[in-house]
Amino acid sequence: MRDASKCNLCGDCLVNCRYVNYDRDKAIAEIKLLMEGKDAEILSKCTTCIACSSYCPTGADPANLIFRMQEKIGTCPIVVVGKPLCEEVVRAFERRGDPEQSKQSTPDKPALSFDAFRFDYFPEGTFDSQLFKGMTIVRGGQYASLVGYVHMGGESLVERYGQRVLDNPARLGKDIVYIHSEGFVLAHVKAKEYGFQVPFKYMHLFE
Ligand code: SF4
Ligand code: SF4
Structure with missing residues (x-):
């Protein structure tokens, strides 16, 4: 689970992500945007592999931050494609489908x-x-x-x-x-x- 207090903005998570080619400055800028609750490029590039949480040296769980922001912003491809399935789950719980x-x-x-x-x-x-x-x-x-x-x-x-x-x-x-x-x-x-x-x-x- 995300623990923002553990994040020292080192950028390791997104520098090591295999699905983007970010240098450290770009990685830190992306994490900062997410921590401020703003849209960031990584939300559309992220394949949700979860590896960045293993790369994080402090246990801040950056993948969880990214997934929360993907859901909040709602425009990245993974969310658009997955939306009907998520809605089906909500129906199963709320209306006993x-x-x-x-x-x-x-x-x-x-x-x-x-x-x-x-x-x-x-x-x-x-x-x-x-x-x-x-x-x-x-x-x-x-x-x-x-x-x-x-x-x-x-x-x-x-x-x-x-x-x-x-x-x-x-x-x-x-x-x-x-x-x-x-x-x-x-x-x-x-x-x-x-x-x-x-x-x-x-x-x-x-x-
Ligand atoms: S979860 Fe997303 S941001 Fe993290 S390493 Fe995987 S693809 Fe990159
Ligand atoms: S989430 Fe972890 S790896 Fe990413 S910037 Fe924060 S401390 Fe560094």
């Missing part, structure tokens, strides 16, 4: 959080395979893990709806297995950043 679907199974097995992926995206017989057999499998708009919407101009969605996403599997009273990395990141990383409660044991499918 894409309601929950579940496949119930044996009580002693954990539940698989299937995010908002549709069951029919997967080949017939997938859920009878040895990997998934016996699990309760849940999906729906309100299971969308939200973290990936930073790539579509939806940086604020985690903050707005993250706790609600985590409350859904909590109701199942089971251990949760995440099929999607972003669901795991919501529970394991973003919950700590935003102070969300995660009242269940969880693991990634790979575990």
Whole structure:
């Protein structure tokens, strides 16, 4: 999460960005504009790879600043293309679109959080395979893990709806297995950043 107090305006983040060719002065000027809440060229050039937060030597999370400003300014290509998807997520939460679907199974097995992926995206017989057999499998708009919407101009969605996403599997009273990395990141990383409660044991499918 962005921490402006940690930024010393060194420019390392955007000097090292592989998608622009900024010298240090240009990089610092861009960061300054963003910190003042103004539009800057990087908002349209940024591919949302998140690498600049690794380049930052102080942990100020410049990528988060860029994503917040992309959403606020709203004119860069990533946001324009992603807007309908972000609106769909908001509809799912505010108007209960894409309601929950579940496949119930044996009580002693954990539940698989299937995010908002549709069951029919997967080949017939997938859920009878040895990997998934016996699990309760849940999906729906309100299971969308939200973290990936930073790539579509939806940086604020985690903050707005993250706790609600985590409350859904909590109701199942089971251990949760995440099929999607972003669901795991919501529970394991973003919950700590935003102070969300995660009242269940969880693991990634790979575990
Ligand atoms: S998140 Fe954007 S600004 Fe940061 S390194 Fe990636 S492309 Fe560059
Ligand atoms: S966000 Fe980090 S790398 Fe970028 S200017 Fe600030 S301190 Fe330097």
